Amino acid sequence: MSERITITVDGKELEVDPGTLLIQAAQDHGTYIPRFCWHPRMNPVGMCRMCLVEVEGPRGPMLTTSCTAVCTEGMVVDTRSDTVKKAQEGVLEFLLVNHPLDCPVCDRGGECPLQDQTLSHGPGESRFVEEKRHFEKPIAISDLVLLDRERCILCARCTRFSDEISGDPLIEFLDRGTYTQINTFPDEPFASYFSGNTVQLCPVGALTATPYRFRARPWDLEAVESTCTSCSVGCRVSVQASHNEVLRLLGVDVEATNHGWLCDRGRFGFEYLRSPGRLSAPLVRNADGELVESTWAEALDAAAAGLRRVIDGSGPAAIAGIGGARSTNEEAYAFATLLRDTIGTPHLDAAVGEAPDPLLLTGAANRGIIGDLETARTVLVWGPDLKEDLPVLYLRVRRAATELGATLIVAHPAPTGLDHCADHVLRYRPGDGAGMLARLTGGDDELASVRDALAEGPVVAIVGRTGMTEDPGLANAVAAFAAGLPDARVLPVAHRGNLFGAIDMGMSPVTGPGRVALDAASRGRDTTGILEALDSGEIGALVLLGADPAADHPSSAMARAAVDKASFLVSFDLFVTESNRGADVIFPVDAFAEVEGTVTNLEGRVQKVNRLVPGVGQSRPAVEAIADLASRLGGSIPGTAAAIADRIRETVPGYDEVSWTTLGWGPGRDGVVVSASSPAPDGSVDGSAPDGMALHLGRVLYGDGTMIAAGPSLAKLVPAPTARLHPEDAERLGVADGGSVTVTGDGGEAELPVTIDPGLLPGTVAVPANLGLSFGASPAVSVEAVS
């Protein structure tokens, strides 16, 4: 850090860092300069002119926009002179002359920077008696976002976000002068995964999102800060509700994770909470084989009796548990305790065949945090397509590459969202990741420039499975390689919400609570093993906590058949799903924003989630339900999340610093990064791409999961699956773009329309992993044209 410099603002001397923008320096020292276009996370443009101040220059004081003025030693600034005041009042009057002033029906009314600054810095009255400018309004610029060009004050926050931050510049200024307007390009909607951020950034009500539009007045909203659980990035959010109904999520700006941004799935994905399909009473299968509503007491008795029968008949190891990854740590701990201690089975998993090795997720050497990207010189992403899988981490990597000058290397079997800002793209056929790694670590001349880049530390490596047909061992090998790079930080990633927390709580076949690796004798089956054992009859009963392997497992057809074979099935869930529709007992449990607890993100950062609204009907917190079931089976698990949190602090290695009281504020507000690690997994891998066509199964952001399907806003964004083929393969097969092929793997087949994608290598077929198709986990498939 270079030496601080001194500037004078309104007669007060301030010490600031050189290079600070004047508007930021003044604000840091308690002087708020009004602004509309400036945003601390985006490059200044000085367009709205609201932040004009007077800066002393060689020819006297000069009006300068404080958002574009960089502090220099000895700078003398007046933010309150008559000239400044008149200029600011003038700008506000100008902004209002063509503004519709329809505040009573505007979503922004009550939390509107234009309203607020008119009150604090405005002239108080308008002298404008002319006809206001008119535009057709509102116009839909995407499926989610509406634009009112009359309210717009042309601050360029939305356009800058789309251009600078998210990298999909689909909205732009059109026309000029008084007819300047924001709009999309013809036939190109604002189909961005991050469009909701522009709505939140808009300093007026020009951009509104359909899920919240006209639903509430800001002063009627109750809010609580929480952590988004739609993926494992753990973005900080403000959850806001009115009349006990969650109506919107806003991003909260924290340095650690999301910088204030959210993806649209995280932001708009709450609608399932009040879906009509949500379970509101326990369901128990009656003598006629029908699932009927019941009471909690009856349902708990039925579940306990059923599980007891299996234990008594076949032993506790005939029961297995699969946890969903949206649960809190407290729920995961209770569930793992129920299965491992109360019931006594080792068969327990939080993943459903799609995640990396849990030993990698908990035990990567030189494990890093997201913030390491800020100082990285080289970033290696060898894992999922971050834009589809972990969207806000995509934003952070993109920032490193485009704003901070890091060299970005992306290794993936198919084009990814980051390729546009990557310096090197390593493309390989599905199955051939080991070969690519060998070429990279060996002496392949073609990759010399990549090796040179990787020799420039600090290196941040984001490592995970690129797709479901990839051997999990590859990620272990990549992580082991990356850990040896200069000043390396390795960030192992997996998609699902609280997967890392669930594993930390012991919901894993190979690690106990606190990432403690289990000895071979204590290890159980993972989800794929559990499903196989269900199929063979070795396992008879299944307990599901929000897990839906019949939909989410790569061999979902096999999973569905296996789950159907369970002799006794208990499910804690929000919905009837593919996996629990044959259950004997389903307990309706409280969901996100309905429970308090903690979650652990992909960095190992433990953050708080908070309760704002009650559950639905008779739904209860999962921890209560699990505790009640445990007590009926002779176990003892604390019945409240708070009590379990205490238990976690006392018993889970690494979590001794984590308490609900420290996570709420101060330094704890950014969460606590749990540092305990199990040993890194073995880093050797081999294998090669199959001889024929090789299948890549990568996730898309809007998959066909229950929660997305249950929310109207996102459900309509779920794409239809296609098979992407290289032009050479398409030609060989005799199919054109839009034609049909049948893709057949060892776990299922599907007939799909073809999309030609020259970004693939020949011999590759890429299909979305989470759109309800089942091919199995092997990349070897056959592809045939359908005539």
Add this chain to the structure above:
Amino acid sequence: MTDRILTTLMTEHPTDSHTLSRYEAAGGYTALRSALTMKPEEIVEQVKASNLKGRGGAGFPTGVKWGFLAPGAERYLVVNADESEPGTFKDRQLLERDPHQVLEGVLISAFALDVHRVFVYVRGEYPRPARRMQAAIDEARGAGLVGDDVAGSGYAIEVSVHLGAGAYICGEETALLNSLEGRRGEPRIKPPFPAVAGLYALPTIVNNVETLANVPWIVTNGGSAYDAIGPEGSRGTRMFSLSGHIERPGNYELVMGMSWRDLIYDVGGGVRDGRDLKAWIPGGASAPWFVPALHLDTPVTDDDVGRLGSMLGSGAVVVMDETTNVVAAALSIVKFFAHESCGQCTPCREGTTWMEQILERILHGAGRPSDLDLLLDISDNISPGLRWPPAMTTICPLGPSAVSPITSIMRHFRGEVEEMVMAGATHV
């Protein structure tokens, strides 16, 4: 004393002054050949010594501007041929009638600046000047004067002509650079100035057509010879575009220093039909107006016009006779600026249109007594203090330019405007 530098050839050979053969027959490109034997910094010194000032409007000394060009492996020279200040049509004539003179100036300047890439940005409404410039470049390339090895010197240069898309603001040099890069034509915040971070963020000099057309003469005759022409502070000859209610409108290359009376009555032949002179704009639509009672016998120099609160700007003199409705005249100028505002800055985007609406209302008999002070206060919110040179609440001077006609009519013709408001008020 020399009284013509730029227009000799086109006057003597009106039919083929644009061709290479005619230009070379008159001694063209000898300045380039001798410049190529000089050290680049010697040429810069000559231009500095000439005290040539930019002819695009701002009047900044060219040699000084060149001195700001930052070092860099790649740097650019951009020729601003986006001549769009209302009343200005001199660059058009220079490009159409003597494009080789412009090109020779460009080549010498590029060599002096150690630049190997030049872009000529011609306004979209100037297809013929653009074609003539392109033809001149092609001819020069054929003659070995443009390309990898200019006149056998080993110096390499490429010159491209780019047509604008019809926006006044693209005459502002940073908006021009944005436009050239394929972005919206919006002025950039300065600093950084183009000489440090210009086209594609590389060091760039942007010069006006007429400015560069003077360079061959300066190289041939020396900077001090140029500095000997005209009064101090307004050296050399200058193209004036006379228009409006004047007997002999047109372009005139003149040595500065004569009075406005000489310019309008002797050079321009006086006001049309022998009418009385009411006002004139001394330097393009952005310039505050002059009136006979105060300004007719003052000298036509940069310094004198500046001291009296206006500018010679782009050399466009627009004459208004006694029949002129000043509100209508001001409206037509304000309307132009409102139409041409890029829309970036709030005060310009909203203020120019608001002023246009008020003037329109006054003109149509619906003025209010409060409108006069309102117009001045809106002006003040765009250009605080209404001083000259103008202060700005905006990024570029387009907004303050729209203020000039308002302050002009309020300063010199307030009674007329009041009368119009009162007359309108009686029959509203």
